[in-house]
Amino acid sequence: MTQEKYVLVVRNLKKTYGNGVQALKDVSFNVKKGEFIAVLGSSGSGKSTLIRTINQLIPVTSGQIFVAGNEIQTLKGRDLRRARRRIGMIFQHYNLVDRLSVMQNVLHGTLGGMSTLYSVLGRYPEERKQAVLELLDDFSLRDYAYKRAGELSGGQKQRVGIARALMQNPEILLCDEPISSLDPITAGAIMDLLSVMAYKNDIACIVNLHQVNFARQYASRIIGIAHGEVVYDGPAGTIGHRDLERIYGKQIPLAGNMLYSTGEAI
Amino acid sequence: MKNGTSLISKRDRKFFKTFFGVMLAAFLISTLHSQYNPFELLLKSDALWSFLWEDFIPPVVNNPLAVVSAIAVTLSLAVVSTFIAMTLSFFTAVYASTRTAPKPRIAKYVRAIVTVMRNIPALIWAYILFSALGIGTGVALVALIISSFAFLTRAFVEVIDELPESALEPLSACGCTFWQKVFHCVLPNCIPDFLEWLLYCVELNIRSSTIVGMVGGGGIGLVLFTFIKSFNYHAAAGIILIIAFMVIAVEWIMNCIRRKVSASYKIIFSAWGALCVASLFVIDADWGKLLSRIPRIAVSLGRLIIFDFDRFPATLAAFGESVAMTVLATIYSAILGLLFGALMSRLVVRNRLINILIAAAISFVRAVPSVIWVLLVLVCIGFGPATGIVGLGFHSLAFFAKAFAQSFDDIGSGVVEALKATGANRLQIFFTGILPAVLSSVVAWFSLRFEVNFADSTVLGMVGAGGIGFVISANIQNYKYGRAGVAIFLVILFAYGVEMFFSRIKKKYLMNE
Numbered sequence: 151m152t153q154e155k156y157v158l159v160v161r162n163l164k165k166t167y168g169n170g171v172q173a174l175k176d177v178s179f180n181v182k183k184g185e186f187i188a189v190l191g192s193s194g195s196g197k198s199t200l201i202r203t204i205n206q207l208i209p210v211t212s213g214q215i216f217v218a219g220n221e222i223q224t225l226k227g228r229d230l231r232r233a234r235r236r237i238g239m240i241f242q243h244y245n246l247v248d249r250l251s252v253m254q255n256v257l258h259g260t261l262g263g264m265s266t267l268y269s270v271l272g273r274y275p276e277e278r279k280q281a282v283l284e285l286l287d288d289f290s291l292r293d294y295a296y297k298r299a300g301e302l303s304g305g306q307k308q309r310v311g312i313a314r315a316l317m318q319n320p321e322i323l324l325c326d327e328p329i330s331s332l333d334p335i336t337a338g339a340i341m342d343l344l345s346v347m348a349y350k351n352d353i354a355c356i357v358n359l360h361q362v363n364f365a366r367q368y369a370s371r372i373i374g375i376a377h378g379e380v381v382y383d384g385p386a387g388t389i390g391h392r393d394l395e396r397i398y399g400k401q402i403p404l405a406g407n408m409l410y411s412t413g414e415a416i
Numbered sequence: 417m418k419n420g421t422s423l424i425s426k427r428d429r430k431f432f433k434t435f436f437g438v439m440l441a442a443f444l445i446s447t448l449h450s451q452y453n454p455f456e457l458l459l460k461s462d463a464l465w466s467f468l469w470e471d472f473i474p475p476v477v478n479n480p481l482a483v484v485s486a487i488a489v490t491l492s493l494a495v496v497s498t499f500i501a502m503t504l505s506f507f508t509a510v511y512a513s514t515r516t517a518p519k520p521r522i523a524k525y526v527r528a529i530v531t532v533m534r535n536i537p538a539l540i541w542a543y544i545l546f547s548a549l550g551i552g553t554g555v556a557l558v559a560l561i562i563s564s565f566a567f568l569t570r571a572f573v574e575v576i577d578e579l580p581e582s583a584l585e586p587l588s589a590c591g592c593t594f595w596q597k598v599f600h601c602v603l604p605n606c607i608p609d610f611l612e613w614l615l616y617c618v619e620l621n622i623r624s625s626t627i628v629g630m631v632g633g634g635g636i637g638l639v640l641f642t643f644i645k646s647f648n649y650h651a652a653a654g655i656i657l658i659i660a661f662m663v664i665a666v667e668w669i670m671n672c673i674r675r676k677v678s679a680s681y682k683i684i685f686s687a688w689g690a691l692c693v694a695s696l697f698v699i700d701a702d703w704g705k706l707l708s709r710i711p712r713i714a715v716s717l718g719r720l721i722i723f724d725f726d727r728f729p730a731t732l733a734a735f736g737e738s739v740a741m742t743v744l745a746t747i748y749s750a751i752l753g754l755l756f757g758a759l760m761s762r763l764v765v766r767n768r769l770i771n772i773l774i775a776a777a778i779s780f781v782r783a784v785p786s787v788i789w790v791l792l793v794l795v796c797i798g799f800g801p802a803t804g805i806v807g808l809g810f811h812s813l814a815f816f817a818k819a820f821a822q823s824f825d826d827i828g829s830g831v832v833e834a835l836k837a838t839g840a841n842r843l844q845i846f847f848t849g850i851l852p853a854v855l856s857s858v859v860a861w862f863s864l865r866f867e868v869n870f871a872d873s874t875v876l877g878m879v880g881a882g883g884i885g886f887v888i889s890a891n892i893q894n895y896k897y898g899r900a901g902v903a904i905f906l907v908i909l910f911a912y913g914v915e916m917f918f919s920r921i922k923k924k925y926l927m928n929e
């Protein structure tokens with residue numbers, strides 16, 4: 151197999167939940183270094199399941215997932231944690247520890263590479279702390295470094311979430327509806343930040359989205375999922391009405407009506 | 417963290433310094449004062465086990481009929497006392513809340529009196545009343561009414577204080593009288609919160625009535641105490657199991673009411689009222705005599721206030737013993753409570769079997785009142801500071817484990833997933849994610865339990881363990897009311913100081929700006 155070209159290879163991935171729901175039925179695709187992919191699909195089509203199996207937050211039923219050549223679904227314990235360090239993750243609800251400072255939340259991104267004792271004592275290496283401060287500078291969050299994460303606005307929280315993921319120095323970023331809880335203007339700013347950071351650091355991005363217009367604007371490639379199957383995989387620029395109908399059925403969330411929706415609105 | 421870039425704000429650093437500084441100092445002083453060494457218990461644990469194993473197991477129940485009637489008395493005490501206290505508290509609370517009080521100046525005094533009353537544990541009330549009225553179930557009822565009155569009044573005042581101005585304005589504007597306002601606005605708005613506190617109060621009173629029973633109030637507590645005093649440990653073990661079962665059953669019923677409560681307040685309160693009437697027959701007391709002697713309470717309280725500072729150093733030493741016991745029991749049990757809470761929480765330890773087994777053991781320990789645990793430890797390892805610390809700590813450990821497990825579960829899986837995704841291991845996730853997320857509620861539970869443990873530590877002396885409780889009960893029994901008064905005053909003062917400390921910490925550091 152020619153995996154060197156790809157940072158991620160997904161082969162015949164199947165996931166059946168304990169209650170019998172077939173969330174993914176035979177999904178395969180390859181991701182090149184630095185590629186920016188939007189995953190589209192209506193609610194319940196299996197987008198979150200797909201993203202969560204890639205870093206093994208959810209175990210697969212069958213199939214293979216290669217992350218930089220390693221077959222991640224076979225790994226356990228320390229090896230699995232090491233593999234996860236190369237994959238950053240960004241969440242719809244940010245999943246920060248509200249009580250901790252922005253600084254501490256971003257430093258969580260470095261936990262994978264630290265000894266347990268030192269991280270429990272909060273003794274992060276000085277150069278990591280400096281790196282965090284620089285990153286916060288880039289994200290115009292420097293003044294908020296010592297604020298509690300819970301006191302920030304939604305857009306600021308998501309920027310902290312992105313900073314945390316970037317501290318891992320990842321090769322892949324998995325983003326599960328990163329803008330679904332944000333207003334359209336903040337959402338645009340977050341997508342801008344995400345694409346700039348991904349481009350600058352040559353990180354492959356897989357972003358679950360609900361907004362077709364954002365997908366067209368930011369992604370180079372779109373993967374469309376319906377009922378656990380890939381029904382479209384191609385360039386973002388040339389995706390047509392037919393393709394969207396195959397992904398969404400009749401109710402296509404186009405710019406106008408979807409721009410202001412939040413959450414799982416479809 | 418001393419060198420290099422800081423991780424947290426100045427405010428947070430100050431919190432950690434103040435809170436943990438005070439705790440560490442209290443811990444060290446208490447350890448030096450009581451000479452308590454937790455590892456001693458581990459060394460003795462063999463003897464302890466064999467004692468438990470041979471003397472307590474198997475538990476036996478000799479006279480089931482007598483046990484049933486004793487339980488009926490204990491339950492009746494809890495049900496009736498809460499009901500009567502509720503009525504008194506409601507009328508007091510509308511006078512004491514700043515929201516509703518017709519005369520704000522009076523409100524201030526009422527609140528002060530209630531604060532003083534609240535910091536006197538039920539068992540101390542029982543002792544004062546037994547000396548004034550003689551022993552008996554009726555007197556135990558009065559003691560429970562007084563302590564629940566103080567508890568409920570404060571709770572009700574807080575509920576009424578939180579009523580929004582907008583809820584009261586329309587009625588004030590249309591010229592309603594005070595009582596119209598109370599019954600058409602305050603009561604309907606507050607009743608769900610009131611009920612919440614009432615149910616909690618019933619749960620507390622089940623344990624209190626067991627304990628008050630031990631020193632002369634009758635009921636299941638007295639049965640247990642008799643068995644322990646006559647070294648009949650197998651029978652005692654049987655009673656303890658029954659008490660645990662009784663408390664768990666009551667908590668289960670209360671939870672059912674909590675869940676089913678919609679608009680059926682009338683039904684709940686009518687049923688409760690009917691139950692009270694029935695219970696009055698179970699509580700076998702000479703009501704006429706009891707009522708005629710009520711004025712004597714005032715006389716007793718009057719005698720307590722005429723302080724007598726004779727033997728003050730001894731009182732102070734006993735007080736120090738109680739404080740040290742409280743500090744050590746609370747700190748040790750909080751630390752262990754984190755461990756057991758983690759084992760109980762599905763979010764932290766993903767093993768259903770471990771979760772459930774630990775949870776079952778914890779609810780058993782929690783169901784038996786802490787004073788009973790102290791008694792058991794007392795018969796196992798004899799006198800000494802360790803007795804109080806281990807006994808109190810045992811129940812308090814179960815309390816913390818349950819509370820912390822709840823807090824862990826409440827934060828949801830989001831943070832855990834996020835940290836897992838960074839490649840962090842289980843310990844890192846627990847210490848850098850889960851624990852900080854629940855810090856505020858851990859501190860809140862800690863302060864709550866510290867107050868409870870102090871109240872419990874002051875009554876231990878009355879059942880034979882050391883501390884200030886012994887000074888209080890011995891002096892009351894010998895009619896040295898002035899000396900007992902000084903001791904009770906110390907208890908109130910310390911309890912009040914602790915309350916102030918924790919509420920300041922919470923206001924200053926833990927609430928969002």
Ligand SMILES: Nc1ncnc2c1ncn2[C@@H]1O[C@H](COP(=O)(O)OP(=O)(O)O)[C@@H](O)[C@H]1O
Nearest residue numbers: 167169171173192193194195196197198199200
């Ligand atoms: N933990 C789970 N257990 C059982 N079924 C699940 C679970 N998570 C998701 N599902 C089901 O799997 C399907 C795909 O869900 P998901 O991946 O969350 O879709 P999406 O993110 O596209 O909305 C849905 O039918 C959903 O109900």
Ligand SMILES: [Mg+2]
Nearest residue numbers: 194197198199
């Ligand atoms: Mg989803």
